Amino acid sequence: MTLAKKRILIAKPGLDGHDVGAKVIALALRDAGADIIYTGLRRSPEYIVKIAIEEDVDMIGLSILSGSHKELVDEVVAKLKEADADDIKLFVGGTVPVEDHEILKKAGVSGVFTSEMKIEAVVAEIHRQLSGAT
Amino acid sequence: MSSSVQDQPSSHSKEPQHISDPLAKTPSGIEIPITVTPYTAQGTPQAPGEFPYTRGIFPNGYRGRLWTIRQYSGFGTAEATNERYKFLLDQGQTGLSVALDLPTQCGYDPIHPMARPEVGKVGVSLSSLAEAEILFDGIDLSKISTSFTINGTAAIVYALYLAVSDNQGVPRNKLTGTIQNDILKEYVARGTWIFPIHPSMRLIADSVLFSNNETPRFNPISIAGAHVRDAGATAVEEMAYTLANGLSYVEEFKRRGGDINAFAKRLSFFFYVHMDLFEEVAKFRAGRRLWAKLLSERFGVTEDKALHFRFGVVCGGSSLTAAQPYNNIVRVGIETMAAVLGGAQSIFTCAFDEAFQIPTETSAEIALRTQQIVAHESGVARTVDPLGGSFYTEWLTDRMEEEILKVMGEIEDYGGVIKAIEDGYLQARIAERARERKQAVDDGERIIVGVNMGERESREQDSGEVFRLDPEGVRRVIEKYESLLDRRNQEQVDRSLSRLTDAAAKDDENVMPYLVECCHAYVTVGEMVTALKREWGEFREPIRF
Numbered sequence: 001m002t003l004a005k006k007r008i009l010i011a012k013p014g015l016d017g018h019d020v021g022a023k024v025i026a027l028a029l030r031d032a033g034a035d036i037i038y039t040g041l042r043r044s045p046e047y048i049v050k051i052a053i054e055e056d057v058d059m060i061g062l063s064i065l066s067g068s069h070k071e072l073v074d075e076v077v078a079k080l081k082e083a084d085a086d087d088i089k090l091f092v093g094g095t096v097p098v099e100d101h102e103i104l105k106k107a108g109v110s111g112v113f114t115s116e117m118k119i120e121a122v123v124a125e126i127h128r129q130l131s132g133a134t
Numbered sequence: 135m136s137s138s139v140q141d142q143p144s145s146h147s148k149e150p151q152h153i154s155d156p157l158a159k160t161p162s163g164i165e166i167p168i169t170v171t172p173y174t175a176q177g178t179p180q181a182p183g184e185f186p187y188t189r190g191i192f193p194n195g196y197r198g199r200l201w202t203i204r205q206y207s208g209f210g211t212a213e214a215t216n217e218r219y220k221f222l223l224d225q226g227q228t229g230l231s232v233a234l235d236l237p238t239q240c241g242y243d244p245i246h247p248m249a250r251p252e253v254g255k256v257g258v259s260l261s262s263l264a265e266a267e268i269l270f271d272g273i274d275l276s277k278i279s280t281s282f283t284i285n286g287t288a289a290i291v292y293a294l295y296l297a298v299s300d301n302q303g304v305p306r307n308k309l310t311g312t313i314q315n316d317i318l319k320e321y322v323a324r325g326t327w328i329f330p331i332h333p334s335m336r337l338i339a340d341s342v343l344f345s346n347n348e349t350p351r352f353n354p355i356s357i358a359g360a361h362v363r364d365a366g367a368t369a370v371e372e373m374a375y376t377l378a379n380g381l382s383y384v385e386e387f388k389r390r391g392g393d394i395n396a397f398a399k400r401l402s403f404f405f406y407v408h409m410d411l412f413e414e415v416a417k418f419r420a421g422r423r424l425w426a427k428l429l430s431e432r433f434g435v436t437e438d439k440a441l442h443f444r445f446g447v448v449c450g451g452s453s454l455t456a457a458q459p460y461n462n463i464v465r466v467g468i469e470t471m472a473a474v475l476g477g478a479q480s481i482f483t484c485a486f487d488e489a490f491q492i493p494t495e496t497s498a499e500i501a502l503r504t505q506q507i508v509a510h511e512s513g514v515a516r517t518v519d520p521l522g523g524s525f526y527t528e529w530l531t532d533r534m535e536e537e538i539l540k541v542m543g544e545i546e547d548y549g550g551v552i553k554a555i556e557d558g559y560l561q562a563r564i565a566e567r568a569r570e571r572k573q574a575v576d577d578g579e580r581i582i583v584g585v586n587m588g589e590r591e592s593r594e595q596d597s598g599e600v601f602r603l604d605p606e607g608v609r610r611v612i613e614k615y616e617s618l619l620d621r622r623n624q625e626q627v628d629r630s631l632s633r634l635t636d637a638a639a640k641d642d643e644n645v646m647p648y649l650v651e652c653c654h655a656y657v658t659v660g661e662m663v664t665a666l667k668r669e670w671g672e673f674r675e676p677i678r679f
Contacts, residue, residue: 071251
């Protein structure tokens with residue numbers, strides 16, 4: 001299984017400063033062969049979408065642990081549509097209550113990952129979805 | 135009985151068996167012998183209350199005074215949080231601990247586009263004195279100590295607290311409480327930095343030196359390892375980074391002309407307690423001893439109280455799991471024991487559902503009751519440092535001290551804490567450690583019950599009740615904010631803001647009095663931060679991993 005040639009943007013939207021989960025996933029995806037771009041903290045949905053397009057990524061991984069996932073996902077999805085870039089797959093990782101997973105998926109998210117999932121499983125799921133997409 | 139390699143029956147296979155023994159090492163990687171032979175500690179522990187305080191800073195331990203039970207709480211509006219505080223105080227809580235929302239922590243007013251999705255989410259929105267007045271309505275600030283987990287905007291929140299207590303008529307020298315005000319670890323782990331490191335250090339020195347004079351019973355800084363720990367650092371690294379940061383602050387305050395015997399008395403510390411009970415106890419004993427030795431050797435501190443390593447803890451955090459959340463009640467119980475056996479001055483116990491939501495009233499109450507059970511039923515508080523003199527405890531305390539010093543040495547060799555942060559070296563180190571920890575859990579090397587042992591298929595959280603923020607709350611926060619802008623005296627706002635800007639431009643001026651003046655004029659947190667950013671700029675995060 002390889003993510004070679006896949007370009008992935010790991011992004012921290014909003015004001016949440018917990019970036020370890022984002023970095024751990026970024027390291028794992030990089031080891032799986034992907035090119036990783038990491039935004040750093042406190043990025044607006046607008047900025048994230050702009051970078052995603054400039055860097056021509058296959059997917060965006062949003063890391064959110066502040067409970068603001070619904071609002072932030074809606075904003076990112078809206079900006080992607082506005083830019084006609086909603087072919088970029090969107091994933092969310094962080095503290096997301098189970099009952100919100102479906103809500104995020106309906107809003108346009110391809111997968112929701114929480115800290116207790118195995119990294120391997122996260123990478124495999126991303127691989128599955130990205131290879132299906134190309 | 136230990137399940138160590140030696141105890142296993144020999145294998146039929148010719149290949150050497152690598153049976154991993156989960157009991158062989160502490161989470162910090164210290165190898166533990168099956169039996170610690172009779173052992174005399176290197177720094178043979180003196181009596182509690184005697185330098186270097188391995189056995190505690192007070193000769194009478196908790197018999198003189200129990201620890202402060204301080205539950206972290208705050209959400210949504212100031213009104214809702216005020217109600218929760220009154221509930222907690224009625225239930226026997228002895229200090230308040232204010233959770234602030236991210237816009238307040240990062241210095242954005244609630245109407246800022248970056249702030250809107252986050253208003254009231256992880257804490258209460260506190261955008262001006264008007265909100266602080268509501269938050270503390272009916273709570274006598276001369277009688278209660280209040281702790282604020284606030285860093286980037288700590289000086290401003292402290293100014294708000296001064297303003298609200300001024301208005302209550304409380305003399306400043308009666309105020310007790312704590313602001314976290316530890317920016318160094320924000321750059322490493324928690325991420326609510328605003329300004330570059332140097333002006334941030336100045337702002338901290340301003341508030342600490344101001345507090346030494348104005349609010350002598352207030353703790354103007356709580357040097358925190360908790361967040362790097364929760365992000366992935368080991369217990370050894372948690373203590374090492376914290377002591378290294380602590381020394382950086384001491385140097386800065388000294389450089390600013392502070393009297394070390396005066397300000398060192400008001401320094402306090404804050405840590406996580408995770409699950410390895412003896413490693414946690416040894417961490418606190420080793421840290422307490424090291425701090426006293428470092429201050430005395432490097433800075434010539436002589437006064438007893440200035441050498442005292444006072445610390446608060448939080449039990450729970452990332453040691454809690456979203457899977458099978460009721461297990462967390464047991465975890466927090468054990469961690470509370472470790473905190474008490476380690477000699478903590480204040481304890482915050484996480485609620486069992488805290489891994490995935492803001493606690494409900496029920497889960498918050500169980501967390502509080504956990505402390506009361508340990509305090510009043512378990513008997514562990516009867517005598518000072520009850521584990522002192524145990525072969526294992528003393529041996530592990532010495533080992534922890536060695537390991538902590540080793541990590542501190544690595545940081546010094548790198549060029550010191552500030553360089554390590556500016557380069558992103560510490561940040562990258564934490565991320566690596568987090569990955570190792572996660573991998574060890576994924577591989578089953580490190581057992582977390584409910585996650586990789588005894589896990590169930592059902593992904594249901596089974597948490598009983600679900601906490602829901604009042605969706606009307608955000609709207610009310612914004613309405614109140616807008617109405618404040620209409621009714622305050624704009625001339626006074628402009629004047630105090632321009633005086634603040636002038637003070638910020640001068641390195642030798644203390645900005646605290648100007649912040650308090652701004653607060654009294656109902657200048658908002660976002661406005662004060664914007665003014666300071668104009669003078670000082672913003673931190674540029676090193677992206678490295």
